[in-house]
Amino acid sequence: MAHGPLVAAEGVVAVSPEEYAQLREVYMAARELPDAQRADFVARACARDGALRANLDSLLRDDASAATFLDTPPLGRGLAAASITQNEVSPTRRARDSQRSTPDTNRYIGPFRILGVLGEGGMGIVYEAEQQRPRRRVALKVMRPQCWSAQAQRRFEHEAQVLRLLQHPGIVQVYEAGFAEVRGSALARRASTPAVVDSAPLRAPYFAMELVRGRTLTEHAAAVGLDIPERLRLMARVCDAVQHAHERGVVHRDLKPANILLSDETKNGATAENQVVPGPDRLAEGGAPGDVDRQPGKAGPPSGSPHRARLQPCADSSTRGFVDQPKILDFGVARITDSDVQITTMHTNVGQLIGTLAYMSPEQVAGDSRAIDLRSDVYSLGVILYELLTGRLPYDVRRASLSRAAQLIRHEPPRRPSSIDPMLRGDLETIVLLALEKDRARRYTSAGELARDLRRYLNHKPIAARPPTLLDRLRKLVARHRTVALLAGLLLICLIAATVARTLFGLDAQRRRDEADEARTRETPRAAKAEAAAPP
Amino acid sequence: MADRDVTRILQRVSGGNVSAVDELTSAVYAELRALAQAYLQRERPDHTLSATAVVHEAYLKLIDQSRSEYRDRRHFFAIAAQVMRRILVDHARARGSIKRGGRAERLMLSEGGAVLDDAGVDLVELDDTLVRLAQLNERQARIVELHFFGGLTLDEVADILGVSPRTVDAEWRMARWWLRRELSP
Numbered sequence: 001m002a003h004g005p006l007v008a009a010e011g012v013v014a015v016s017p018e019e020y021a022q023l024r025e026v027y028m029a030a031r032e033l034p035d036a037q038r039a040d041f042v043a044r045a046c047a048r049d050g051a052l053r054a055n056l057d058s059l060l061r062d063d064a065s066a067a068t069f070l071d072t073p074p075l076g077r078g079l080a081a082a083s084i085t086q087n088e089v090s091p092t093r094r095a096r097d098s099q100r101s102t103p104d105t106n107r108y109i110g111p112f113r114i115l116g117v118l119g120e121g122g123m124g125i126v127y128e129a130e131q132q133r134p135r136r137r138v139a140l141k142v143m144r145p146q147c148w149s150a151q152a153q154r155r156f157e158h159e160a161q162v163l164r165l166l167q168h169p170g171i172v173q174v175y176e177a178g179f180a181e182v183r184g185s186a187l188a189r190r191a192s193t194p195a196v197v198d199s200a201p202l203r204a205p206y207f208a209m210e211l212v213r214g215r216t217l218t219e220h221a222a223a224v225g226l227d228i229p230e231r232l233r234l235m236a237r238v239c240d241a242v243q244h245a246h247e248r249g250v251v252h253r254d255l256k257p258a259n260i261l262l263s264d265e266t267k268n269g270a271t272a273e274n275q276v277v278p279g280p281d282r283l284a285e286g287g288a289p290g291d292v293d294r295q296p297g298k299a300g301p302p303s304g305s306p307h308r309a310r311l312q313p314c315a316d317s318s319t320r321g322f323v324d325q326p327k328i329l330d331f332g333v334a335r336i337t338d339s340d341v342q343i344t345t346m347h348t349n350v351g352q353l354i355g356t357l358a359y360m361s362p363e364q365v366a367g368d369s370r371a372i373d374l375r376s377d378v379y380s381l382g383v384i385l386y387e388l389l390t391g392r393l394p395y396d397v398r399r400a401s402l403s404r405a406a407q408l409i410r411h412e413p414p415r416r417p418s419s420i421d422p423m424l425r426g427d428l429e430t431i432v433l434l435a436l437e438k439d440r441a442r443r444y445t446s447a448g449e450l451a452r453d454l455r456r457y458l459n460h461k462p463i464a465a466r467p468p469t470l471l472d473r474l475r476k477l478v479a480r481h482r483t484v485a486l487l488a489g490l491l492l493i494c495l496i497a498a499t500v501a502r503t504l505f506g507l508d509a510q511r512r513r514d515e516a517d518e519a520r521t522r523e524t525p526r527a528a529k530a531e532a533a534a535p536p
Numbered sequence: 537m538a539d540r541d542v543t544r545i546l547q548r549v550s551g552g553n554v555s556a557v558d559e560l561t562s563a564v565y566a567e568l569r570a571l572a573q574a575y576l577q578r579e580r581p582d583h584t585l586s587a588t589a590v591v592h593e594a595y596l597k598l599i600d601q602s603r604s605e606y607r608d609r610r611h612f613f614a615i616a617a618q619v620m621r622r623i624l625v626d627h628a629r630a631r632g633s634i635k636r637g638g639r640a641e642r643l644m645l646s647e648g649g650a651v652l653d654d655a656g657v658d659l660v661e662l663d664d665t666l667v668r669l670a671q672l673n674e675r676q677a678r679i680v681e682l683h684f685f686g687g688l689t690l691d692e693v694a695d696i697l698g699v700s701p702r703t704v705d706a707e708w709r710m711a712r713w714w715l716r717r718e719l720s721p
Contacts, residue, residue: 015672017671017672017673020672020673020714021672021673023710024673024710027706027710028703028706031706058713058717059709059710059713062709062712062713062716063709063713069657069712069715069716070657070680070683070684070712070715070716
């Protein structure tokens with residue numbers, strides 16, 4: 001653009017350093033004043049300076065608006081760790097107090113010392129942190145702050161207690177959960193309820209969890225080039241873990257490949273001992289997809305090599321150290337925070353939302369939180385299984401608008417897996433499609449059932465699922481296209497009526513013909529007999 | 537670059553050794569560049585790592601925490617933000633010149649995929665405009681550098697600059713207002 005000095009946008013005159021300093025001074029003073037006094041102050045301060053007035057008005061307008069210009073840095077931004085104060089629900093108050101005098105005090109969230117950022121998503125940010133007692137590394141997930149009623153807080157604490165008790169090798173262990181109170185504009189501006197930023201305290205729920213370094217299920221499958229039986233075995237283990245949680249009354253509600261991790265033991269082991277932090281290899285990792293020469297059915301021993309060869313594009317570098325026990329992340333978190341129900345009302349990146357939406361069940365997409373139960377998880381498992389087998393999603397929601405995506409999920413039948421890979425025709429397709437039934441009453445009744453069928457398939461035994469009969473398919477077709485079905489039905493009735501009528505008349509005619517024939521044949525033998533009886 | 541070296545350079549910077557600043561910058565540059573590159577080259581958007589992550593990660597990697605002091609930390613982040621600015625602007629410029637046959641013209645950030653998914657700010661242009669802001673108000677330009685390019689929170693920025701978060705917030709809003717006005721086509 002031209003850096004012409006004079007008139008910029010909004011017709012405001014550009015300023016010299018002196019004018020800028022003056023504007024700054026008046027602005028700083030004005031924004032400290034209560035609204036009622038501000039107008040008066042501005043009028044007095046700019047009495048003889050129209051340009052100053054115009055600039056100040058524009059600046060104050062901008063200040064008051066929820067402007068987001070430059071809010072997200074080129075590489076994105078995490079939630080502000082430093083703007084979370086220490087007033088939170090914390091069972092380890094002593095540990096915190098002992099740390100208060102150290103210079104890094106403002107890098108604490110609850111009793112956790114922040115060491116770095118592991119990642120972030122629409123719901124919040126995940127830090128690598130150190131818990132004081134017991135002393136261990138944790139993954140600390142801090143959700144977007146919002147207002148919490150006392151009742152909602154009690155419910156949160158109750159649910160958090162349930163999550164702590166959820167212990168299974170396939171579930172990332174939640175150590176602790178609590179609230180961090182939020183101050184500071186950076187974080188508050190990102191709150192999901194911007195209107196209340198100034199009036200009520202915002203609380204950011206946090207979860208301290210087992211720290212798992214590794215990669216997601218789909219990344220792993222692609223990087224190692226797992227074959228179908230290996231993928232199914234992993235998936236059955238995922239189902240086992242889900243079943244374990246379901247038996248304890250916890251529904252995940254946000255199952256997706258990004259929430260299923262395969263731990264890299266070489267990394268996790270090293271971290272516990274030394275002060276090793278994620279290096280660029282974590283960013284660059286991915287391994288070489290495609291063919292891999294390795295022992296079938298083995299995802300690699302959990303230990304063996306202390307260092308993972310960095311950026312070495314051979315099969316070894318992608319399998320070694322990865323244990324074949326998938327771990328599910330964020331169990332119950334969506335329920336605690338109701339995030340899946342709120343999700344459409346939040347200021348999330350639409351791309352991200354679609355990514356989550358793709359794994360949601362029709363009843364979740366419909367936004368009916370009462371209809372969400374463990375069968376919603378079964379559906380999500382179905383989508384993950386579908387993706388693991390075909391490399392695609394059952395519905396092409398990535399490019400669809402939100403409403404279109406929701407419509408696809410709720411009403412359209414999934415693309416048949418065998419249409420993508422003919423090898424999948426048969427039992428495997430039947431299993432996938434049963435998990436993806438739109439009507440939850442028709443799905444597998446539990447994740448355990450799905451796991452059992454996967455294992456039956458792996459062991460070449462007959463599966464429990466039956467492919468839908470012709471009648472089932474017809475029923476679905478009718479449900480999907482009511483109007484068309486109605487017309488078709490009418491047409492069918494007409495046709496039937498016509499056929500029946502024709503048949504009846506036809507029969508009648510036939511009968512008469514038959515009678516006539518019969519009469520004739522009765523005549524003929526008699527005549528013949530008469531002829532035969534006649535004396536020569 | 538061994539961790540200890542960078543830690544030592546950082547200590548010299550904190551001690552007021554001006555020539556050590558350049559040394560630190562080049563040491564940090566390589567690391568940040570590697571981290572940022574890895575990040576920028578990721579194709580899929582679901583593996584988000586932020587500037588915050590890159591800068592913090594570089595810090596954790598390069599600096600021996602047990603031997604460095606708090607003021608070292610501040611120096612490190614101040615320099616890291618500067619370096620990030622250079623890396624990102626260079627990256628944008630390179631992309632711009634590839635796409636536009638040698639001319640660094642307007643580059644929409646969305647071209648970088650989900651990584652650069654901000655509201656379509658031209659980083660090269662922003663960089664130039666930031667130089668002019670520095671002539672009007674040095675501190676505001678630094679705040680933009682730390683907050684936008686460095687991915688540091690405003691509270692962290694306040695800490696680094698040694699001013700109150702409230703002041704930083706006001707300065708940031710004014711800087712942003714001015715930049716947007718200047719950058720509007």
